[in-house]
Amino acid sequence: MFVQDIDKQIEDYKARIESLEAERAAQAKKIEGFDAFEAAIAKVSADYGVSRDELYMSKGDELVEWVKSMSKLSHRPDAYNDLKSYFARVIGREGNAPKKASAKATGPKLEVGSYRNPHTGETLEKIKRNPKDLDNWISEYGLDTVQSWKL
Structure with a gap:
């Protein structure tokens, strides 16, 4: 079988390759940004004596709101699912799981x-x-x- 428009398919593949190369460059730039962010945190820690824990604690309310906002997404990131399963295990281990309503009365028992x-x-x-x-x-x-x- 012979493909009549092989030149058109080659052009389509070249365009797709260019698109993928642009995505790869954008991803590399993001990774560079993450590295710069890590370096900035290390510099703040060294210059001002702020630990990572203190930094995260100061942003605690924002982190909580961020996690809550992830629950509303149709496709939740792995981080959300990891946190959800982690806290489910912790709650189960500590015995703080929501208790089902008991049908039994809690007062002293008397015969009918x-x-x-x-x-x-x-x-x-x-x-x-x-x-x-x-x-x-x-x-x-x-x-x-x-x-x-x-x-």
Whole structure:
């Protein structure tokens, strides 16, 4: 099979090569900028006695906002994903993971049934959870006493 417009394809490839060479030059300039930035940080550290940690701490709020802004991007950078997985591991290790809501009541447990307060003559019925007045009795008279009032 013979290609009729081979000269056109060669020109297209040359244009693509020129575009890639321009990208490579731009990338080299950025790397040079990163190196200059590192040198500037080292100079500030030496001249003013500022450590990297102090520098980053002084920019902490800006760094937090930068990380938050990365979460809104459709394609998140690797740095964001690395930070996300790191903090998930730290939170899991420290036991600070968000706790699921418990369906169980946190107050003292009483058996299901009716309870009569001998001081007031009032009767309350417990079905699932302690009624508010029953909890008040427990805090006022004590759990053992209220348990003894079961009918």
